[in-house]
Amino acid sequence: MSTFPWLTVLLVVPAVAAVVVAAVPRRFSTAAKQITLAVTLVEFVVALLATITYEPSRAGFQFAQKYWWIKQFGVSYSVGADGISLVLILLATLLVPVVVLASWDEVQAPGAQAAGTGVAGAGASTASRRSVPAFFALLLVLEAGMVGVFAATDVFLFYVFFEAMLIPMYFLIGSYGPVKEQAQRSYAAVKFLLYSLFGGLLMLAAVIGLYVISADQLGTGTFDFATLRQLEITPGVQKLLFLGFFVAFAIKAPLFPFHTWLPDAGAQSPTGGAILLVGVLDKVGTFGLIRYCIPLFPKASSYFAPMVLALAVIGIFYGALLAIGQRDMKRLVAYTSLAHFGFIALGTFALTSQGGTGAVLYMVNHGLSTGLLFLVVGFLVARRGSRDVGAYGGMAQVTPVLAGVFLIAGLSSLALPGLNSFVSEFLVLVGTFTRYRALAIVATCGMVLAAIYILYLYQRTMTGPLVHEEARGVLDLSVREKIVVAPMVVLIIALGVYPKPLIDIIRPTVTATFVDVGHTDPAPTAPVNASQAGGHS
């Protein structure tokens, strides 16, 4: 057993680096970028080493540390990793260096354009020159927050990270969104912050409720997750507390009726911000469902499961239909995520070990495939300056490599067998089918819609003759961009062929989570092949 404080290292390194990078003067922007890239790469290696030393067969939290923070409230700095949080930390630490490299030139864009275009835009652009070190410092703060939120094993600490993480994201959208759309990005940033804050406050009410119950039952109040799991909470109170947590996570994820901030935030984020927002931040919501809602409130989870499943299925279709109708590519990708989050919630609240494992794996896979989609869309937008589908068409002729990557990301997103998402989507559907057959069948139809929105988008932008003649001069992916997409493409294919290492980490934790609260898998009564056949139709 490793006693090295992996998680604390993962938490402290980016936080310290953020301070350093923020202090770098603007004229040394390149140094700020280099420091950030180096730190985030080191961070990923550390996360990888932690994953290697993790022992999936051992129950409970590993790498655990606990120190009092605010003893008066019973709050401790306590961190620990289980299979679920570990893979998400790994995903976060993988995506951040990718984002750093992808954003290498993006932030400077206004200044560079002003230099290029000369007099025309100079007046406005000089005033709007944005600080490059600040951007990368915000990314590092965000990384520390993401690690913290997954690693926390104290509910109060979790809440602190959950809320504190909003602030860097808020500034990333508001300050570094599309230059010309000042009003829209402010609106998107505020909407994002207020939605999340509102959900967070509801969760805070539930957190305080848990604390008071623990004080009543144990004598002293505590926020320790493991201790809180032992509480005997009456079903009525459980339902209220469950709703407090659930609404916060449903806004964060987001699930169907709470989703309207996502397309705005997705469209108005800088590419890197969008990747982290949809790839990792939103996973906090789905992570919270499986980590906090189900173990803390088992009775309420069973009670509300039909409602959540219904929302999930609605989300799958609603997100897909809206995605089909979108012309703004970033919004389109954001809506596809709504559908994907529906699948994740479906797998989670099917309350079977297959469904749960599939859902967690889905979180990772979605981070990769949607992250890559956002990357490619971001590359396109950076080349042509428009998010509108109509500004493209036949781009595969001039940018074949970009088109290829786009296709791989898209196929992964629609869960083509052989690519990563298929494994997770299949597990989710199988897990759901064993308990809720009708729902699984309906949800499977959602996969058809996925094929429509992805292939239709690809067809309109990439295939056929070149629509806009002036797009002929557009360059294909540069070396830096190829380096950015390479690890994502490799992982998408590798995890599609051989997902076992991840499943081995995830499955024991998920099974333990469900078994602890009394949800054992139903014995298969019908041939499982039925759903498999449905999945391919």
Next chain:
Amino acid sequence: MSAAPTTALARQLLAAGPQGPIDVPTIQYAALSPVLIVFAVALAGVLVEAFAPARARRGIQPLLAAGGFVAAFVAVVLLHARRQVLAAGAVAIDGPTLFLEGAILLFAALAVLLVAERRLDSSGGAIVASAAITPGSPGATAQRTSVGVQTEAYPLMAFSVAGMLLFVSSNTLLIMFVALEILSLPLYLLAGLARRRRLLSQEAAMKYFLLGAFSSAFFIYGVAFLYGYAGSVNLGRIADAAGTVGANDTYLYLGMALLGVGLFFKIGAAPFHSWTPDVYQGSPTPITAFMAAGTKVAAFGALLRVFYVAFGGLRWDWRPTVWAVAILTMVVGAVLALTQRDIKRMLAYSAIAHAGFLLTGVAAANSDGLRGSLFYLVAYGFTTIAAFGLVTMVRTADGEASDLSQWQGLGRRAPVLAGIFAFLLLALAGIPLTSGFTGKFAVFQAAVAGNAIPLVVVALVTSAIAAFFYVRVIVLMFFQEPTMEGPIVVTRPTLTYAAVGVGAIMTLLLGVVPQPLLDLAGTAATSGFVR
């Protein structure tokens, strides 16, 4: 002795008078030293006003005031273990008293830094050169740029601080009333001393005085009823009387209600809040900072003492009222703040909302609630002083740029300043890792433990509403382009920097390592009020 006694009472008094020894209270001067030091400083300040030349006064007065507050703070620290009632039961020195006295003195010292700042306005600082010049008269323009300044502001502040110290420590309602007047009267004057926008400032002073006098009348009327009920103005005696059956309860409830009106007025709780935005806007901003932090602490200290000591046994009677007032205050503060276009008015409505949050701690009516309220007061005081201090720094040629539209794009022009202000706003909004969150958590947790769950739900919803107008200012500062005629930010106001720096650092520290202050507040709260 010559007048013939007519009433039985007078006869009785006279009969006892000549023979029996008069009971002279022994006064432990050491235990009263913080109040005495500040009073001495105030009187010394008056003497300095009379005898020192104007130039010298500008240097002596701030030093004298700040030195006095620091000395009194040291006295509070030395007294920290004292728990006693002294001066014939008139003054109570206990945990909450000392904690609040310490807080008031710290805030007063910080406020002196802001008042003494002379680099911000063209010459003299935020205080008027000569308050007697009629606005609009020829002299009025000249006084704006004059180096002169009404240094009476410092002794007035000292008197007000002495009143605040007495207010939180008074153990009888009569002393409390005297303290209320001592703290209020100088503030009415100070509100009218702004160098710029004289009419607005004088209007603020007038409004504050009239409404304040009105609320004082309510207070003293309440005291009269309670005396009629209990036969004493001593808080402990009132509590004892309230515990017995058979007295005239109508007097008790009337007295409690009227007293409550006076106190709710002082903390700026709805529906007695209407003076707050006008006074906060019109007063010189450093004085606003002083009022927002100091008066709030003092008024809440008195409120807590009255409700926990005198009416502690009646909590089932007053809790519904406090609930209603708290809910109304939070909603009014948060909703009306949304519509404000002036930064000082917005912060004033924010102060109202915070009074509502603090009242949830009072409504908890338990030791945790007391601890939470004490912590919250300190946390809020530091943040609000820093925030108003920052407001003084964002200026145009015409004085402070208090209109929100002038703050547009400030993040581009002065990133550090705007960054600190954004941080303070996030603290006021209650984002984790700031003192605002710790404070809110402390009072909300106590309120849930005290079964005030609906109150906490309302508080959380209004927190979300309130977050919107804080965030809106951040949007304005950071996400929008600066306008051409943006505000000038004066770059070297040393004293203001110091005050803002201390406030901002404390806001961060109390969010990240709140343990020491929570311990202190916890010790003060568990030892409770003496009676």
